[in-house]
Every structure is written in C-alpha cells, then in structure tokens.
Amino acid sequence: MTAAEPLLRTEGLTKRYPDVTAVDSLDVEVPRGRVGLVGANGAGKTTLFRMMLGLSLPTAGRLEVCGIDVGHDPIGVRARVGFMPEHDCLPLDQTAADVVATFGEMSGLPPRAARQRASDVLDLVGLDEARFRPIAGFSTGMRQRAKLAQALVADPEVVLLDEPTAGLDPMGREEMLALVARLGTFGISVLLATHLLDDVQQVCDHVVMLDAGQLVVAGPTGSLLERTGSLILDVGADRAGLVAALTARALRAVEAGGVVEVELTDDSGLDVVRDVVAELGLPLHRMSTRLTSLDDVFLTRSGHGGAG
Amino acid sequence: MTGAVYDRGYRPYEGSRGGRASARMALWRATVRRALGLRRPWRQKVAPFVLLAIVTVPAIVNVGVKYLTRNTPASELEFITYRDYVGVSNALLVFVALTAPDIICPDRRQRVLPLIFARPLRGVDYVLAKVGAMAGILFAFSFLPQVVLFVGQMLVSEDGALTYLRDNAEVLWQVPAAVALLAVFYAVIGVAISSLTSRRIIAGATIVGLFLVSSIVSAVLVGPQAEDVDSGRFEGSATATSVALPPDVGADRETTDTYYLVRTEPTAAPLVNVAGLPLILRDVVFLGEVDPSSPMSGLANGGAYAAGVYALIVGGGLLVLLRRYHEVER
Numbered sequence: 001m002t003a004a005e006p007l008l009r010t011e012g013l014t015k016r017y018p019d020v021t022a023v024d025s026l027d028v029e030v031p032r033g034r035v036g037l038v039g040a041n042g043a044g045k046t047t048l049f050r051m052m053l054g055l056s057l058p059t060a061g062r063l064e065v066c067g068i069d070v071g072h073d074p075i076g077v078r079a080r081v082g083f084m085p086e087h088d089c090l091p092l093d094q095t096a097a098d099v100v101a102t103f104g105e106m107s108g109l110p111p112r113a114a115r116q117r118a119s120d121v122l123d124l125v126g127l128d129e130a131r132f133r134p135i136a137g138f139s140t141g142m143r144q145r146a147k148l149a150q151a152l153v154a155d156p157e158v159v160l161l162d163e164p165t166a167g168l169d170p171m172g173r174e175e176m177l178a179l180v181a182r183l184g185t186f187g188i189s190v191l192l193a194t195h196l197l198d199d200v201q202q203v204c205d206h207v208v209m210l211d212a213g214q215l216v217v218a219g220p221t222g223s224l225l226e227r228t229g230s231l232i233l234d235v236g237a238d239r240a241g242l243v244a245a246l247t248a249r250a251l252r253a254v255e256a257g258g259v260v261e262v263e264l265t266d267d268s269g270l271d272v273v274r275d276v277v278a279e280l281g282l283p284l285h286r287m288s289t290r291l292t293s294l295d296d297v298f299l300t301r302s303g304h305g306g307a308g
Numbered sequence: 309m310t311g312a313v314y315d316r317g318y319r320p321y322e323g324s325r326g327g328r329a330s331a332r333m334a335l336w337r338a339t340v341r342r343a344l345g346l347r348r349p350w351r352q353k354v355a356p357f358v359l360l361a362i363v364t365v366p367a368i369v370n371v372g373v374k375y376l377t378r379n380t381p382a383s384e385l386e387f388i389t390y391r392d393y394v395g396v397s398n399a400l401l402v403f404v405a406l407t408a409p410d411i412i413c414p415d416r417r418q419r420v421l422p423l424i425f426a427r428p429l430r431g432v433d434y435v436l437a438k439v440g441a442m443a444g445i446l447f448a449f450s451f452l453p454q455v456v457l458f459v460g461q462m463l464v465s466e467d468g469a470l471t472y473l474r475d476n477a478e479v480l481w482q483v484p485a486a487v488a489l490l491a492v493f494y495a496v497i498g499v500a501i502s503s504l505t506s507r508r509i510i511a512g513a514t515i516v517g518l519f520l521v522s523s524i525v526s527a528v529l530v531g532p533q534a535e536d537v538d539s540g541r542f543e544g545s546a547t548a549t550s551v552a553l554p555p556d557v558g559a560d561r562e563t564t565d566t567y568y569l570v571r572t573e574p575t576a577a578p579l580v581n582v583a584g585l586p587l588i589l590r591d592v593v594f595l596g597e598v599d600p601s602s603p604m605s606g607l608a609n610g611g612a613y614a615a616g617v618y619a620l621i622v623g624g625g626l627l628v629l630l631r632r633y634h635e636v637e638r
Contacts, residue, residue: 111337
C-alpha cells in the first residue's frame with residue numbers, strides 16, 4: 001500500500017541549531033531505489049537521517065518517509081526503516097548473533113524469527129563463521145558488516161546507511177558497495193549518505209546532493225552525468241583573454257592549472273569555442289573533454305568550482 | 309577472516325510484527341539476560357549466582373534447624389522471621405551497585421543508544437525496560453528465598469502443612485508487597501544514578517557511596533540507641549538526655565540506674581538512610597506501623613512520612629531517567 005510512496009519527501013525542511021543551520025529549507029522528493037545522499041562533512045546528511053527517524057524535530061517544515069509523516073508517527077517510520085550509523089555502535093561484549101537477534105526482536109520480530117533472521121542476514125553480509133564471536137574481536141570491516149546486518153534484520157522497507165565504507169580498505173569497500181548494490185534487488189530501498197562520490201556513482205541510480213544544508217541538485221545519476229561536461233583547452237599564453245572572450249559569449253570558463261576549462265551543456269558550445277579561439281588567433285595545443293564525474297557536477301553546482 | 313560474500317539469496321520476512329510493547333519486552337529480556345550473565349562469559353555469572361546463594365542460605369539453614377529440632381522446645385525459636393528476611397542481606401545492595409551500571413553505562417559508552425532508539429520504541433520504553441529488568445531480578449532474588457523458607461517451614465511444621473499455611477496466610481501478601489517495594493526502590497536508584505555517567509566504576513561507587521553516607525548521616529542524627537545503653541556504658545551521657553521510660557518497661561527492673569533506656573523524642577532521622585527506607589515500609593506492611601524498636605516509633609504519621617519520602621525518591625529517580633532518555637532532540 002505504501003510501496004508506491006516515495007522514499008522521502010520534504011517540504012521546507014529546516015533544522016537550526018543555536019550556531020548553525022544544519023538543514024536549510026529543503027524541498028526534495030526522493031524515489032524508491034538506491035539513492036545517494038552526497039555532501040561534504042557537515043552538509044546535513046546525518047541531521048537529515050535523524051529527522052527521518054523522528055529523533056530530531058525539524059525547526060520548520062515537514063517530512064514524509066515511505067508516505068508516513070514523521071511528525072505524526074515516528075514509531076511507524078522506525079518500524080519500517082533500518083539504520084546504520086556512521087560511528088561504532090555495537091555492544092562489544094556480545095556475539096554478533098546475539099546483538100543482531102536482539103535488535104531484530106526490538107524491531108518487532110518474535111524471538112525465534114529474530115534468531116533465524118539474524119543468522120540469515122549475518123550469512124548475507126559474510127559473517128556466517130564469525131557470528132558466535134564477541135564483536136570486540138572484530139576488525140573494522142567485520143564491524144561494518146555487523147552494523148549493516150542489524151539494519152537489515154527486520155526486513156525493512158528502507159535502510160539508511162551513514163558512510164558505510166568509512167574506514168574500509170579498498171577490497172572491503174568494494175564488497176560493501178556490492179552488498180549495497182544487491183539490496184535493491186531484495187526490494188529494500190537504500191539511502192546512502194557519503195562524501196565519496198565514487199561510491200554513489202558506483203551503486204546509486206539516484207543522487208541527492210547537499211551543501212551546507214541546502215539542496216545542490218537531485219536527479220537520476222545517469223542524467224546528471226550526461227547534462228554536464230567540460231572541455232580542456234591548452235592555448236599557451238593568453239589564457240585570461242580566452243576566458244574573457246568565452247565569458248562574453250555566455251559560456252562558463254575558468255583558468256585552472258595552466259589550461260582553460262569550459263563548461264558545456266550541449267554540442268553547440270563546441271562551435272562557439274572553435275570560433276572564439278579562431279577569432280583570437282590563439283594556438284590550440286590541446287583540446288580534450290574531461291571525463292565527467294559526479295565530483296564535477298558537485299563542484300560546479302555547489303559553487304566550489306573556482307577554488308580548484 | 310575472509311571477506312567473501314556468497315550469494316545465498318534473500319528471504320523477505322512475511323510473519324507478524326509487534327509494536328512498542330514487544331520492543332520494550334525485547335529490551336527487558338535482553339537486559340535481564342545481561343544482568344544474570346546469560347550468554348556471557350562465566351565471570352559475568354558469578355555475581356548474580358553468588359548473591360542468590362547468599363540470600364537463600366538463611367532460609368535453608370532455618371528450615372534445617374527447624375527440622376532437626378522438631379518435637380523439642382527449641383523448635384519454638386524463631387531464627388528468622390519473614391519480615392526480617394525482606395532485605396536481609398547487604399549483598400543485595402552490592403549487587404545493585406555492580407549490576408545497575410552494567411546494564412546502563414555501556415549503552416551510552418559504546419553509543420548503542422542511537423541504534424536502540426532507531427527501533428519502534430520511545431525513551432519511556434527504554435526506562436521501563438531497564439528499571440523493570442533490575443527490579444524484576446531484585447524481586448526474584450528476594451522472593452525466591454522467601455518461598456524456600458515458607459515451603460520448607462510448612463513441610464517441617466509439627467502441626468501439619470495446612471495448619472501452618474492457615475496460621476501464616478497473611479505473609480502470602482505481606483512478603484510480595486514488601487519485596488516489591490524494596491525491589492522497585494533499589495532498582496530506580498541504581499538505574500537513575502547509572503544513567504548520569506557512561507563509566508560503570510563511577511556509577512557503582514556513587515551508588516555504594518550514597519547508601520553508606522546516608523546510613524552514617526542517619527545514624528549520627530539518631531544518636532546513641534537503647535541497645536548501646538543496655539550494656540550500662542552510657543550512665544554519664546544519660547544524665548544529659550531526657551530519659552523517658554515507658555511505664556511498662558523497667559517496672560520489673562530491680563535498679564533503674566543500670567538499665568537506662570536512652571530515648572529522646574522520636575526522630576525522623578532514619579528516613580535519611582536511603583538503603584533502610586524500604587525496610588521502614590516493610591515494617592509498616594508487616595506490622596501496620598513503624599517497628600516499635602525503631603527510633604522513629606512514636607512519631608506521629610511516621611509511616612506516612614516514610615511513604616512520602618519513598619514516593620519522592622522513586623518519582624525523582626524516574627524523572628531523572630525520563631529526561632535523560634528523552635530520545636527526541638528538539
């Protein structure tokens with residue numbers, strides 16, 4: 001019944017602390033699926049998660065998770081959502097099997113079902129052999145897996161993953177991302193908060209970018225990557241002149257690292273660049289497209305681009 | 309440890325789901341297990357089961373002596389009464405100081421609270437589950453020995469089990485009531501103090517300190533007692549205190565100057581003794597009044613004062629806990 005409702009819908013959502021505005025008039029609708037929530041540290045990702053779980057009241061605005069108004073029914077939301085925090089959060093002197101089963105029971109499963117599901121999800125995350133060992137002896141990678149297992153144990157509609165690849169070595173990171181990618185095929189929606197755009201690019205089909213609590217851009221990962229691209233021009237000496245001329249023709253151009261970088265939105269921009277270079281009589285040593293990544297999208301859209 | 313992820317498929321859960329009540333019960337069960345050391349290394353099982361042994365031994369000894377002395381005049385002696393047996397051992401207080409911090413502090417120190425409050429429960433459920441678990445164990449550990457005592461005495465009774473049951477029927481409500489008052493009181497104090505710190509050692513020391521200091525302060529306020537004077541060592545100071553001999557006491561004494569009962573006005577000072585407060589209410593439950601041998605005896609409405617202080621401490625402790633575990637940040 002609620003399966004068609006979006007994962008998250010916010011209207012004017014604001015969270016103000018005495019000295020900082022963590023989330024600022026956020027209006028966004030996030031579909032089900034694997035969604036990346038991207039932003040630098042302090043962009044408001046964790047605060048948004050806390051508000052989604054009803055653990056932090058918005059200063060203004062409202063939000064719905066799976067179609068449920070968090071302000072009216074936080075318990076209903078928590079019953080449907082699994083949460084994997086960023087920090088260490090597991091009781092260290094108990095076994096993974098006990099911890100995950102207990103959290104399953106606390107999410108409403110009967111004790112027998114909770115133990116069975118705990119065993120299944122620990123298997124799923126690759127902790128089948130270690131599940132009867134105390135968590136204190138776990139490596140970082142194993143702890144991250146155990147944290148993911150406790151979020152999944154009650155078969156949630158949505159899991160909120162806060163920096164799930166933090167502290168993992170490259171192989172552990174790949175495995176964690178592979179797991180996250182598979183969750184979608186189980187019918188579990190994922191909201192993946194990270195500052196690593198690579199992670200999102202790899203597993204998410206939708207992206208929400210935050211910066212200083214404000215929405216930078218939101219949309220399907222594919223379309224965001226297509227819509228933008230930039231051209232690298234190496235013209236030798238008169239780079240400032242080229243930038244000025246391009247800017248005069250309504251193109252966004254910056255001088256960076258001995259080359260000029262031009263932002264293009266479509267192919268007609270290429271013709272303009274060719275004409276301008278010809279008019280100025282500049283030597284064109286090199287012209288190449290830069291491989292577009294979500295980093296570029298983030299940097300250009302959030303206004304941090306000039307700093308690079 | 310290999311990190312290989314095998315595809316074993318995923319089965320969605322189609323069964324029933326409970327709400328807040330079952331979440332609260334689950335937390336209660338997990339806390340009781342933890343406090344008893346179940347599914348934990350053997351070291352964690354020592355304290356609870358040593359305590360259980362300590363509090364049960366008097367009952368077993370009492371029943372054994374009754375059995376051995378049956379049909380002799382000695383069998384009339386009461387070694388331990390049901391009333392004395394409520395809160396008989398300070399081991400119970402030590403157990404609170406050890407266990408209450410252990411079921412509370414790690415949740416904060418290891419940052420488990422955010423995971424707990426991501427479940428369908430609220431702060432009040434957490435408080436009820438934790439206090440309930442502590443109180444439940446204290447109740448069980450105080451009540452089970454009483455059951456041993458009662459059933460044992462019933463079975464070795466010379467008049468027959470049924471007669472014993474009939475003659476002692478009133479303890480069947482007095483014991484559970486008094487034990488429940490004691491269990492809830494110690495549980496709220498222990499858990500409330502533990503909630504204020506993430507360090508078990510600090511919480512435990514604070515609990516022991518509160519019990520010790522308050523009992524010392526109370527003893528100082530009460531002053532020298534009749535028992536001390538019975539030995540005759542207080543003749544000097546007795547002149548300085550008002551000596552009030554009840555008419556029936558001392559009437560058959562040969563010399564009054566060696567048997568002073570130094571009893572000033574009845575005092576409310578015993579209320580200051582936190583650990584002893586539930587025992588005053590225990591006496592009210594069993595006797596219908598404050599124990600006549602207590603320094604509080606004779607104080608008008610002494611029982612009501614005790615009940616009031618009890619309610620104040622339990623209510624205050626719960627308030628501290630509810631504030632501390634209000635899960636929603638504003």
